[in-house]
Amino acid sequence: MLDGRRYIGLLSGYKPIGERCPHCGTNTYSAGRKISFCNFCELPVDFSDPGAQYGQASQALFAPLLEQANEGNLDAAIKGAEQLVKGNKDSQLLYLLGVLYRNISTARFQGKDYNQMGFMEPNAKNIRSSLDLTMRWKECFFKAIKVVDGEMQTSVQIDPELVFTRFMCEIRLQDYVNAATTLRSVQTLDKKTAMAEYALLVYSAEKNTKQAEPSLLKALESGELNAYYYLARYLAKRGKLREAEMVLRSLERIARVSMSQELVYRIRLTEDASKL
Numbered sequence: 001m002l003d004g005r006r007y008i009g010l011l012s013g014y015k016p017i018g019e020r021c022p023h024c025g026t027n028t029y030s031a032g033r034k035i036s037f038c039n040f041c042e043l044p045v046d047f048s049d050p051g052a053q054y055g056q057a058s059q060a061l062f063a064p065l066l067e068q069a070n071e072g073n074l075d076a077a078i079k080g081a082e083q084l085v086k087g088n089k090d091s092q093l094l095y096l097l098g099v100l101y102r103n104i105s106t107a108r109f110q111g112k113d114y115n116q117m118g119f120m121e122p123n124a125k126n127i128r129s130s131l132d133l134t135m136r137w138k139e140c141f142f143k144a145i146k147v148v149d150g151e152m153q154t155s156v157q158i159d160p161e162l163v164f165t166r167f168m169c170e171i172r173l174q175d176y177v178n179a180a181t182t183l184r185s186v187q188t189l190d191k192k193t194a195m196a197e198y199a200l201l202v203y204s205a206e207k208n209t210k211q212a213e214p215s216l217l218k219a220l221e222s223g224e225l226n227a228y229y230y231l232a233r234y235l236a237k238r239g240k241l242r243e244a245e246m247v248l249r250s251l252e253r254i255a256r257v258s259m260s261q262e263l264v265y266r267i268r269l270t271e272d273a274s275k276l
């Protein structure tokens with residue numbers, strides 16, 4: 001079993017460098033890796049030549065929405081996302097919109113105030129909004145999968161990054177049967193291996209397979225910061241809630257990993273329930 005405290009020590013010694021994600025525009029961090037994975041969208045970012053990366057088409061459209069969401073202007077971000085989803089055939093942009101909807105949905109759900117007596121309006125409104133957004137993020141991921149599917153059938157040479165995007169959609173939809181098949185495609189296509197390794201880490205940590213420990217070990221030792229989020233999940237699944245929370249807190253000081261928000265909330269709920 002992996003020791004959370006050992007990795008908290010390792011984490012505090014890192015001097016990570018920042019780079020703008022070419023996909024979503026977030027400032028993302030790496031601790032010495034050539035290719036690391038974005039702290040917001042989990043797509044690959046090349047750190048080997050800092051500042052040289054040019055934003056992809058998706059970044060110009062998506063980054064302003066993410067900025068609005070980060071400033072707390074959630075309604076404006078949702079409105080902008082609605083406009084972009086309509087008739088869109090860019091699988092990466094659809095994936096990014098799905099991630100954004102999902103994060104806002106989580107924030108709305110967590111924002112409901114349980115301290116209010118009875119079924120007061122703000123509670124019902126937040127829950128309704130969260131459920132509505134859940135339908136939307138699922139729709140975005142399904143659409144992205146369909147687009148990549150089409151490209152896999154018609155292209156002679158498919159971009160491994162698109163197949164990786166499809167894999168991430170399936171993971172976030174918890175469709176592990178298809179994710180396992182897509183994982184094999186990523187492993188066959190990705191000759192640089194960073195995506196193949198990261199996909200195996202995500203799959204094994206989410207599915208809690210025997211591969212989780214060796215994959216985590218490799219990613220943690222290599223300085224992949226998102227791996228610390230998966231370490232926290234791994235610890236939480238084994239009942240080590242306090243250690244998991246400590247890992248997430250240490251990680252927060254270095255990088256803002258968007259997936260952590262939901263996990264912190266779930267850990268706190270479980271801790272509160274155990275106090276009953």
Ligand SMILES: [Zn+2]
Nearest residue numbers: 021024038041
């Ligand atoms: Zn990104």
